[in-house]
Amino acid sequence: MDTVLGKAVALLRAFRVDDTVLPLAELVRRTGLPKGTVHRIAGDLVAHRLLDKTPHGYRLSGGLFELGMRAATERTLLELAMPFLQDLYERTHETVHLGVQDGTEVVYVAKIGGHRQARSPSRTGGRMPMHCTAIGKVLLAHAADEVRDELLAGPLERRTPHTVVAPGLLRRQLAKVLETGVAYEREESTPGLLCVAAPVLDPDGRTALAAISVTGPVGRFRPEAHETAVRAAAAALGSTLSRRRR
Template sequence: MSENGPSGVLSKALAVLQAFTVDDTTLGFAELQRRTEFPKGTLHRVLGDLVAAKLLDRVDGRYRLSGLVFELGMRASVERGLLEVATPFMEDLYVRTHELVHLGVREGTEVVYVAKMGGHRQAASPSRLGGRMPLHSTALGKVLLAHAPDDVRDAVLHGPMERRAPRTITNVDVLARQLADVATTGVAFEYEESAVGIVCVASGIFGPADEILGAVSVTGPVHRFQPSRHAAGVRAAAAGISATLGRRAELRRH
């Protein structure tokens, strides 16, 4: 196969991506050429393809790995554990509700959607696989925020809170009360806070040391879905995922 064929293109793209390191997250064209040893024309084409594919970001004439690369890597690691265990519980939630089911994890002050399950009649949620939303604007995010380290909670509560929809909660006192309720009840609710017409209920997934690993939710349109009616089912699914992860961890120790 020629070097311009699929394998040649892929190997060149991989060489460019591997030129970045933990310490060198942003590189200029000259440094990328030095590290890859590609001719200028070849490197220009590969960089253009990677930017177009959203695997690289071009900022002020320099290049850096995009958020998509990180999210794909994170999802790959999540799929080996959390997603594998969560899938049958998510399927059960979907069968019970026939509404949109999500699995999310926290990254900084955002929730990242790592799984999404639903049919043709599902609500038009703004979520997408690998996509992100502010923690304060979704039920998934509120669960993750309620159990996040103190510095993360403080950053959200005392920082600017983006208004994603007219009903997004941006009042510190209101959000703080909701987070306290989440810690007590084990569930969080969203009422048209991430998008108009969308309501949701979520519950947290915990590891063997009671650390929060993620959250699962059911989302539906406001005209037919009543989150409170499904709170027990979502909480039970999250508890089932947590218990299964705990049993797996115990088996690995033995």
């Protein structure tokens, strides 16, 4: 973070998914940079439309959204996936997610939910640990050995009383994912939420390019009832992506 670019990136990454506006003092606290440096770099970012200045502090600007939408891989994935995600929502009328792997985390590329969608911590563009989400387990099961070993070797965050934090148990769940083609989450990331996910596989059938899930609340939602629909949506998207690569 010694370079000006590194400091600017640190400033932008100080914003979390649920943040709207951050005062200068909070940006200083989160980045650990001197107040004068934060003020100067924030001013440059405002000039380049990457931040907006408000009476209460700074917020991320629309210029970042424009840049994000030019990211070729994610944009193509989202454009191709959206019809399948919408069809899956129409079949289930529950919250539908599309996620990809980034290191040992899930990044949510899309989220579709109706008026009765379950309260979920996921956000488009947000992140969650892989070990406690259905999408994450699907991606982790198909990830490179070094990624899986790194996650299983480190401490696993316990987000709820149901979060699987025993490496041996999680490893057995991942083996089951490879056997059945689906993963489940049962109140492991958020109390009251259940989820089922399936991988979007590349042509070799081993690497997961992304994963699709359906999420609903305990009491009304039975994830097993949506296995077939989730598998079908993921397989159809995988086939479409494969044709585009030829």
